[in-house]
Amino acid sequence: MTQANNNCKRVLVFNSLKRLINIGQSAFALAKANNWNLSSVRSACLGTTITYNNLYFRYLDDNIE
Secondary structure (H helix, E strand, O other): OOHHHHOOOOEEEEOOOOOEEEEEOOHHHHHHHHOOOHHHHHHHHHOOOOOEOOEEEEEOOOOOO
16 A cells, blocks of 8 residues: 555545445545545535535544444
């Protein structure tokens, strides 16, 4: 695994009913795979915006396995 992969934060994706629908390897990977705006996904992960594309995003805490 490269240095860049070790620094990636996994991303939890929830639907409008607040149910977990996906766990992405990173915000970049989710944005690229779904043709989403990366800065909007990161903003939703950080809580700056509430949702993006009617989905909720949060970074997975490093202490959880």
